[in-house]
């Protein structure tokens with residue numbers, strides 16, 4: 001057992017270098033776990049100010065009765081700002097959280113290597129640099145790894161434990177056990193661009209931004225659909241306004257560049273323009289939304305009440321949307337069954353089918369309406385619909401009425417391929433399958449990371465199993481047909497999984 005395990009008398013010394021936002025949070029976590037902690041920062045006075053800030057934060061926890069005054073005092077008694085790197089000599093773990101610059105990090109670790117003992121673990125909190133490259137300059141690179149905390153570190157459970165090409169397995173195991181002992185949720189991952197979360201989360205933003213560029217709907221409507229139908233806690237527009245458009249775009253660009261401009265990771269032109277215009281989100285008062293004082297949040301487009309159809313006919317089955325049938329019957333609308341197809345037919349001849357990467361206009365039937373994917377059709381409070389270019393007004397109205405009869409709000413969006421949730425979910429599943437197949441992380445750790453790091457309503461691999469890999473693959477193939485840049489080409493991993501699933505049928 002490592003001496004830096006929680007609660008032991010021998011809890012080893014943890015050093016935090018770089019005492020800005022992340023360093024302070026990480027130091028607070030290590031202190032709470034019972035370690036003596038030393039703070040070092042290159043900027044004069046910064047480490048002491050960080051210690052004061054941590055004391056303030058612990059004071060606020062005491063005020064909220066989440067910490068006793070005695071525990072706070074004991075913890076603060078173990079905290080010491082230092083002004084000389086040599087004061088970190090006894091550390092058993094150094095966590096670096098300095099500026100995101102390869103040369104600076106390499107220089108720091110080179111200096112640390114000659115200060116700390118051989119048994120000391122060295123960890124970088126980098127979000128976007130290669131851990132392998134940071135360790136490349138060291139005499140003994142085996143003990144350097146990534147410990148990627150999320151902001152705010154005291155509150156966010158996830159820590160990605162990143163093993164560089166030269167990291168010893170034992171060092172990664174020790175770091176993993178330490179972080180687990182700190183009460184965090186560690187996941188192991190390979191040293192690949194964006195690690196787990198910042199890689200797999202890209203399409204959550206990119207698909208919504210692209211739907212906006214395609215004029216599918218405005219940000220408020222797309223956010224509402226992703227929240228209320230997709231089950232995400234926040235929509236991508238409001239979330240990036242909170243994160244900062246500059247910060248979110250920088251992550252997207254860095255992953256895209258590190259992957260040699262892979263089209264699957266292409267940044268958004270609309271977001272680029274936002275960043276270029278200085279509209280960085282809440283912090284500048286304007287982003288996708290206006291955050292200036294007194295500015296209200298625009299309401300999502302929501303359809304007016306329409307008459308529901310008296311009955312519907314189910315042709316074949318609806319695949320991942322089959323759960324809709326129970327909801328229709330529960331609303332008292334009779335459902336008759338026909339053997340062939342994958343759609344609902346309304347009495348006026350309208351065909352309703354799940355978004356699948358084609359458009360309603362692609363259908364040979366004029367009166368065609370697509371409905372978007374929902375995480376769960378029973379609990380979704382909103383559904384997006386899109387009508388074919390030639391659909392009579394009445395077709396759309398009866399489709400709207402059907403979903404309203406199930407107690408849902410309806411947002412009518414433009415007839416773009418894959419609409420909103422379907423394309424987002426399909427891409428997230430594909431990115432997760434691809435990452436698992438490439439050994440970025442284990443399937444379990446991928447789902448854990450997306451559930452705890454970005455609060456997704458379901459792990460993308462579990463979501464993929466619920467949707468069925470063949471549906472995800474076919475949706476992406478249809479999107480790829482509509483937009484043949486390579487962005488939507490299903491990964492080999494997804495194609496293999498879909499083929500294996502089909503063999504089982």
Ligand SMILES: NC(=O)c1ccc[n+]([C@@H]2O[C@H](COP(=O)([O-])OP(=O)(O)OC[C@H]3O[C@@H](n4cnc5c(N)ncnc54)[C@H](O)[C@@H]3O)[C@@H](O)[C@H]2O)c1
Nearest residue numbers: 018019020021022041042043097098099100125126127151
């Ligand atoms: N902010 C986040 O949301 C977040 C999340 C995860 C990871 N990270 C990563 O964590 C690291 C720190 O980010 P931050 O947001 O806390 O930055 P920050 O700017 O708040 O703090 C950086 C601190 O490092 C100090 N510093 C700079 N060069 C130094 C050096 N050579 N030696 C010692 N101290 C030095 C600065 O004086 C400053 O106090 C970066 O690598 C960043 O990519 C940030």
